[in-house]
Amino acid sequence: MSVLVILIALSVIVAGIFLIAFIWSVKKGQYDDDYTPSVRMLFDDNPKKSDDTIS
Amino acid sequence: METIETIKPVKQFKPVIKEDTHCYHCGESCDHSICSEDKYFCCEGCKFVFELLQENGLCNYYDLSNTPGIKVKGKFTTDKYAYLENPDIQGKLVRFSDEKQTHVNFYLPQMHCASCIWLLENLHTLQKGILYAKTNFQRKEIFVAYDPSLTSLRKVVELLAFIGYEPYISFDSNEKKITKKVNRQKIFKIGVAGFCFSNIMMLSFPEYFSSGHIDEGYLRVIFTYLSLFLSLPVIFYSAAEFFVSAWKGIRQRWLNIDAPIALALAVTFARSLYEVVSGTGPGYFDSLSGIVLFMLVGRWFQDKTYDSFSFDRDYKSYFPLGVTRVNGQEESAVTINELKKGDRILVRGSEMIPADAVLMKGEASIDYSFVSGENSLVEKRKGELIYAGARQMGGSIELEVVHPVSQSYITQLWNNNEVFENNKNVEKSFIHPWSKYFTLGLFAVAAITALYWWRMDSSKLLPAVTAALIVACPCFLLLAATFTYGNMLRIYGRNKLYLKNASVIETLAKINTIVFDKTGTLTHTSEASVRFQGEILKPEEEQAVYSLSKQSVHPLSRLLTRDLLKNKVEPLPVTGFAEKAGKGIEGVVNGKKVRIGSGAYIRGEEQDAPGDMTEVWISIEGQIRGCFTINNRYRDGIHQMAEQLEKRRFRLHVLSGDNPSEKMNLRRIFGQEASLLFNQSPQDKLDYIQSLQQQTSRVLMLGDGLNDAGALKQSDAGIAVTENSSQFTPASDAILDSSQIGRMDAFIRYAQSGKQIVMTSFIISILYNIVGLSFAVQASLSPLVAAILMPISSISIVTFVTIASSFSAKRKGL
Numbered sequence: 001m002s003v004l005v006i007l008i009a010l011s012v013i014v015a016g017i018f019l020i021a022f023i024w025s026v027k028k029g030q031y032d033d034d035y036t037p038s039v040r041m042l043f044d045d046n047p048k049k050s051d052d053t054i055s
Numbered sequence: 056m057e058t059i060e061t062i063k064p065v066k067q068f069k070p071v072i073k074e075d076t077h078c079y080h081c082g083e084s085c086d087h088s089i090c091s092e093d094k095y096f097c098c099e100g101c102k103f104v105f106e107l108l109q110e111n112g113l114c115n116y117y118d119l120s121n122t123p124g125i126k127v128k129g130k131f132t133t134d135k136y137a138y139l140e141n142p143d144i145q146g147k148l149v150r151f152s153d154e155k156q157t158h159v160n161f162y163l164p165q166m167h168c169a170s171c172i173w174l175l176e177n178l179h180t181l182q183k184g185i186l187y188a189k190t191n192f193q194r195k196e197i198f199v200a201y202d203p204s205l206t207s208l209r210k211v212v213e214l215l216a217f218i219g220y221e222p223y224i225s226f227d228s229n230e231k232k233i234t235k236k237v238n239r240q241k242i243f244k245i246g247v248a249g250f251c252f253s254n255i256m257m258l259s260f261p262e263y264f265s266s267g268h269i270d271e272g273y274l275r276v277i278f279t280y281l282s283l284f285l286s287l288p289v290i291f292y293s294a295a296e297f298f299v300s301a302w303k304g305i306r307q308r309w310l311n312i313d314a315p316i317a318l319a320l321a322v323t324f325a326r327s328l329y330e331v332v333s334g335t336g337p338g339y340f341d342s343l344s345g346i347v348l349f350m351l352v353g354r355w356f357q358d359k360t361y362d363s364f365s366f367d368r369d370y371k372s373y374f375p376l377g378v379t380r381v382n383g384q385e386e387s388a389v390t391i392n393e394l395k396k397g398d399r400i401l402v403r404g405s406e407m408i409p410a411d412a413v414l415m416k417g418e419a420s421i422d423y424s425f426v427s428g429e430n431s432l433v434e435k436r437k438g439e440l441i442y443a444g445a446r447q448m449g450g451s452i453e454l455e456v457v458h459p460v461s462q463s464y465i466t467q468l469w470n471n472n473e474v475f476e477n478n479k480n481v482e483k484s485f486i487h488p489w490s491k492y493f494t495l496g497l498f499a500v501a502a503i504t505a506l507y508w509w510r511m512d513s514s515k516l517l518p519a520v521t522a523a524l525i526v527a528c529p530c531f532l533l534l535a536a537t538f539t540y541g542n543m544l545r546i547y548g549r550n551k552l553y554l555k556n557a558s559v560i561e562t563l564a565k566i567n568t569i570v571f572d573k574t575g576t577l578t579h580t581s582e583a584s585v586r587f588q589g590e591i592l593k594p595e596e597e598q599a600v601y602s603l604s605k606q607s608v609h610p611l612s613r614l615l616t617r618d619l620l621k622n623k624v625e626p627l628p629v630t631g632f633a634e635k636a637g638k639g640i641e642g643v644v645n646g647k648k649v650r651i652g653s654g655a656y657i658r659g660e661e662q663d664a665p666g667d668m669t670e671v672w673i674s675i676e677g678q679i680r681g682c683f684t685i686n687n688r689y690r691d692g693i694h695q696m697a698e699q700l701e702k703r704r705f706r707l708h709v710l711s712g713d714n715p716s717e718k719m720n721l722r723r724i725f726g727q728e729a730s731l732l733f734n735q736s737p738q739d740k741l742d743y744i745q746s747l748q749q750q751t752s753r754v755l756m757l758g759d760g761l762n763d764a765g766a767l768k769q770s771d772a773g774i775a776v777t778e779n780s781s782q783f784t785p786a787s788d789a790i791l792d793s794s795q796i797g798r799m800d801a802f803i804r805y806a807q808s809g810k811q812i813v814m815t816s817f818i819i820s821i822l823y824n825i826v827g828l829s830f831a832v833q834a835s836l837s838p839l840v841a842a843i844l845m846p847i848s849s850i851s852i853v854t855f856v857t858i859a860s861s862f863s864a865k866r867k868g869l
Contacts, residue, residue: 005277012254012281019250026242036192039169040176044115 076623080105081219082122088626101126104218108174111181116174123170125219135403136216138377138388139209148208148224156186157203161215161222166195175220182206182214197222224376241358245351248293251285252344258282259341263839279331279338286340290324294347312487312532315494319528320347326521339525339838342845346530349849353537357544357557364790366555373444373761374409374460378402381453391460398456408445410456411463413438417452421445422610424574424760432609444761448608465737465761484561485810486536489817490529497527504832519834526827526841531820531852539813539856543805546864551792552774552802559788562772563806568752569700569799570744570766573711573721575759576776576796578687585618589673589681594624596675599644602626604651607640611671612651614685639672650674654682669716687717689724692797697725699800706752710735710743712762741765755803757796761785801867808863816856823848 025031078085078097085097092109096102101124108116116123138144151158166175171190175197178188184205189198197220201211215222258278297317304311320343327338379401380389386401391409394400399415402408408421419435423445432448435441441454443463460466501523508516540557547554554560571577592600601619604612605626632642639652650657650673657672657679672682700707707729709721715733722731732743740758744766747754756763756770759777764785767773775784778793827844830836 004274008258008277008281011257015250015254019246022246022250023243026239026246031239031242033191033193036172036190039172039192042169043119043173043176 077122078124078126079117080122080124081126082124083126084620086620086623086625097126107181107218113174113177113180116170119170119173120168123168123174125165135406136209136212137379138390139212140207141377141388141390144377144390145208152203154204155202156200157208158198158200159208159211161197161199161212161224163195163197163215163220164223165220166190166192166197171220174218178214181218182210185211241351241355244293244296245348245355247288248344248348248351251289251293252341252348255282255285255341255344258285259337259838259842262337263842275337276334282338282340283328283331286324286327286344289344289347290320293351294320297350310487310491310494312484312490312529315490315497315529316350316533318494319524319530322521322524323528326525337838339841341838342525342841345842345846346528346849349846349853350530350533350537353534353541353853357537357541359541359544364553366787366790373407375407378409394456394459396456396459400454400456401451402447402454403451404447404449406447408441408443408447408454410443410460411440411458412443412454412456413440415453415455418449419447419452420449420609422448484536484558486532486813490532493529493532497524497529500527500828500832507832508834515834519832522831522834522836522841523828526831526836526844527824528845531823531848532817534849534852535813535816535820535856538853539809539816539860542857542860543809543864546805546861546869547802550798550802550869551795553790555788559772560806560809562753562788563755563803564810565753566705566755566772566803568706568708568747568754570708570710570747570754570756570770572740572756572758572760572763572766573709573717574687574713576757576763576793577693577709577721578689579793580759580778582688583614583618584686584688585614586684586686587681588684589679592673592680595645596680597622598624598627599647599649599675600651600673602629602644603632603640603642603649606632606642607634609634609640611669611685612640615651615671615683618683647676689720690793690796694724696797696799697729701726701728703800705803708732708743708747710740710766712736737762737765741769744769757791757799759784798869801869805864805867805869808867809860812856812859812863815859816852819855820848820852823851 076085076087076095077083078101079094080096080101083097085095087095089096089099089102091102091106094105096105104124108114139148149157149159163175166172172192175190176188178199179185184202186200186202188200190196191198197215199211212222212224258281261274261278297313297320300311300313301317304314323339323343327340327343330336330338374391377388377390378394379386380394381399381401394410400409400412414435414437416437419439419441420432421435421441422432423442440457442465443458443460444465458464501520504519504523505516508519536557540560543560544554544557574580597619601616601624604615604619606612606629627644629642629644632640634640635652635656638656639650641648641650641652643649651671654670654672657674669685670682671685673680697707707725709725709729709731711717711731711733712735713733715731718731718733721729725731732739735743740763744754744756748769748771754770754772756766756773757776758764758767758773759775763775767775767785767787772789773787774789774791775787776791776793776796777784784790823844827836827841827848830840
């Protein structure tokens with residue numbers, strides 16, 4: 001049954017890692033703006049290209 | 056009403072162009088006179104922006120969404136941002152600076168679509184020296200990093216203003232940074248509580264399924280101590296705000312809703328701690344952390360506000376930051392707070408006059424709509440006094456300051472009234488008395504239980520009493536209210552009524568008197584109904600009138616131009632154009648002399664007849680052809696709204712800063728019972744609201760401009776009406792999109808239903824509490840029962856209020 005103790009300890013540590021990851025992501029500002037990045041990723045990288053098609 | 060407006064005597068005119076033309080940049084309807092590369096524009100400004108973007112290969116802007124641009128307003132005066140060269144001002148705006156880069160954050164109210172994000176983040180291609188720019192769409196903010204050796208703050212702002220995103224610059228914009236930090240704290244607390252709750256639950260499962268008989272004794276010890284350890288951050292970090300708030304309430308001798316919650320949390324924790332240390336049981340850590348998590352989520356849900364709106368603006372937000380001071384030949388940019396009596400200032404076209412001042416040089420045509428709500432231009436001559444808040448519409452003028460900014464006519468409203476200093480008396484929610492009764496009732500139950508067990512079996516006294524306090528956690532009071540109001544705020548937001556916070560819903564439900572401002576609130580600000588009376592104009596004559604009036608920036612000319620544009624006319628060249636300030640305009644079109652102006656100017660009378668209407672007279676080749684009457688156009692649905700509100704016995708009042716010319720129309724709309732007052736100054740409006748409140752009325756005020764600011768603040772609930780959410784609104788409790796004003800009745804009814812929903816959910820949860828208490832008082836509340844009962848009651852309440860509030864909204868057509 002002592003394997004349970006190891007498993008419990010492991011599971012708490014794994015969960016703790018996720019908690020730290022969460023705190024890190026909040027601190028980095030990932031929760032400050034939940035809209036703009038979703039639009040930003042759809043933009044093409046090279047705006048010059050679209051200019052060529054017009055002229 | 057509507058039918059009268061649409062009938063125009065000029066209907067028989069055959070349009071020259073078949074399709075509607077819209078400006079390629081901003082989408083406003085326009086004619087074909089300004090074009091570039093087969094694209095048409097409404098003004099030179101829009102065309103310039105298009106050409107600038109095209110030069111830099113940024114035409115993607117127009118592909119991402121249709122006509123994303125913002126109409127360039129007025130002429131772009133090059134010295135407008137001269138004050139940004141002032142190092143003091145720079146120091147206040149810049150966030151970070153060294154030799155290589157400077158960081159600055161701006162609020163851009165005009166940001167509105169994906170194209171905006173794209174263009175603004177490509178700012179570096181438009182100006183050398185800008186390193187990068189990053190937008191936050193929801194907050195409408197842009198972060199710009201630039202190289203101070205290549206460009207300057209002023210140049211960055213000028214570029215932003217030129218492409219249509221004029222930054223809103225104010226010294227007190229620091230407030231936003233503080234709220235950001237607070238929000239993060241909330242997310243941390245929820246995250247920590249969630250983490251601890253899920254782990255404690257996992258550790259509690261063996262206990263539940265073995266019904267308290269775990270074979271391996273040491274495992275049980277490990278589980279319970281681990282749970283205790285995990286509950287520490289919950290009680291001391293996540294739940295700290297409940298204890299702080301309860302303590303603050305008690306110190307002010309007031310039992311708020313957090314007091315019984317804090318008590319329940321403390322008792323639960325103490326009893327669980329005792330059980331674990333004494334080895335008598337597993338404790339109630341699972342229920343404890345679950346409840347804290349639910350309550351925090353509820354508060355976060357309710358407090359999620361509209362980041363891009365500001366509900367606390369005072370006059371300072373409307374006024375420019377800097378102004379040009381003239382000292383002999385020397386011009387210098389100073390902040391408006393530095394202005395002293397006797398200073399000479401230079402105000403350019405379409406700029407605001409920041410302090411009461413006397414006109415010294417130049418011709419002033421003043422737009423006072425901001426101060427008085429009256430929407431026509433006033434001509435001022437040399438030596439006349441002009442009040443702060445007025446906008447100069449003509450050329451540059453020079454003025455001498457009479458009062459410093461803080462003592463000007465309009466800003467005095469803020470100085471003399473305690474209304475603006477104190478926040479509105481925060482209405483204590485009806486939930487608080489409930490929590491008081493609940494706490495008292497709970498104490499009574501606990502006392503009876505104690506008495507009973509003291510007589511029967513004193514060993515069970517403490518377990519029974521603490522169990523009663525644990526299971527009857529008053530958190531349902533909080534959960535019911537936060538989730539109901541949180542959901543209602545979102546539903547209001549979807550219907551374009553943006554409330555400042557949840558307590559506004561309760562205030563709205565108690566309203567019995569509604570006061571409307573007229574100009575801008577009941578009527579359109581930029582649209583009017585234009586009707587022609589007289590000899591019908593031929594198409595080419597109409598074209599001539601259009602061409603001439605297009606030359607002028609007078610508000611009436613603009614209204615006329617816009618109306619004539621509906622007939623799809625094209626402008627012709629105008630020669631000999633002359634504008635007589637305050638009188639009218641004239642010019643030669645197609646060889647014919649056309650004059651447009653006031654009755655006095657065209658008909659050669661001494662004075663205007665004191666009519667109730669605004670009239671624009673037309674004469675062609677010296678022959679008077681008739682006049683356009685320009686009336687305020689009421690917003691759609693006003694008539695119906697007034698009828699509905701009247702039926703529901705609200706007392707209606709209309710306050711107008713304008714003259715009584717619209718009295719008949721308003722009477723028709725609002726009925727005989729409504730009181731209509733005209734020529735009201737901002738102070739009059741405030742006093743009127745105050746006098747209504749003394750007659751025990753609960754007043755809802757709807758207004759738009761700065762002239763309503765006092766009344767909005769004084770009223771129980773003030774709603775600022777705006778045509779464009781990027782426009783600034785005065786301090787208020789809510790911001791309403793003007794297209795939705797006809798639904799006021801539904802909004803109020805929905806607020807009233809909110810209270811019923813919360814009450815119903817109270818009754819449901821009291822039933823739960825009776826079940827829980829019946830276990831508790833028998834001293835037979837196992838942690839399992841608590842762990843099942845508490846989440847079920849929380850989840851069922853949340854589900855009930857969410858469904859009920861959404862259903863109620865649907866029934867009211869929201």
